[in-house]
């Protein structure tokens with residue numbers, strides 16, 4: 620991860636069209652049109668940029684769902700099946716819509732799906748969790764509705780040596796069922812629990828591309844394997860509050876057309892409610908790339 624910006628190939632944005640997002644080690648880019656086919660040179664540059672910057676904000680995009688799908692494929696295999704499809708199959712397609720629009724077509728505050736408001740790493744309750752996620756802003760409310768990102772590699776690096784030693788070798792249990800309880804969402808169904816039994820991952824994971832260590836936890840995290848559950852939960856919550864202190868957090872204020880992608884292996888994220896949820900629509904298109912087994 621780096622706060623310096625690699626010179627961009629001539630086909631990419633100019634240096635004056637980039638800005639770093641220092642808290643999260645991210646980068647913001649304008650002057651690049653993701654709807655156009657990517658040259659190999661541009662693809663290589665994007666892969667290197669993503670390795671150096673776990674959050675990338677692309678401004679001023681206008682991608683149809685199939686174009687977002689194509690762009691996402693640049694980074695690997697797209698995840699199609701979400702465990703929530705048992706509840707709403709139409710909504711959980713490979714490019715699915717994240718919104719505050721109810722079944723009646725009207726905006727409102729979600730009451731049954733609240734997990735997005737809690738810090739998490741996407742699909743950490745899978746044995747093979749998500750590598751990256753992309754959100755493309757299609758309808759944006761005037762105030763609020765930010766997505767926040769925390770860099771858990773920077774947070775891990777800032778821990779004292781004694782804590783790092785204490786965490787070495789610990790594994791956290793991640794559970795869809797527990798996540799639903801912790802986010803006060805609609806409880807997991809029997810079918811969901813059967814498909815997604817609890818899994819465990821190292822609490823400190825090594826990034827497969829950069830070799831950097833990062834805290835790996837969040838709201839899908841339940842407890843520490845082999846520990847009394849309360850004690851493990853307390854440690855997970857403490858680490859989460861350490862990792863999400865303002866020094867490591869970037870709050871993305873959405874503009875229409877933004878496409879934001881992030882690396883789930885070394886970040887946590889959450890959404891903030893927007894100010895006028897009963898009247899204003901917030902609609903984002905989401906794609907997810909499948910990752911690898913954490914180690």
Ligand SMILES: [Fe+2]
Pocket residue numbers: 735739740741888
């Ligand atoms: Fe998420």
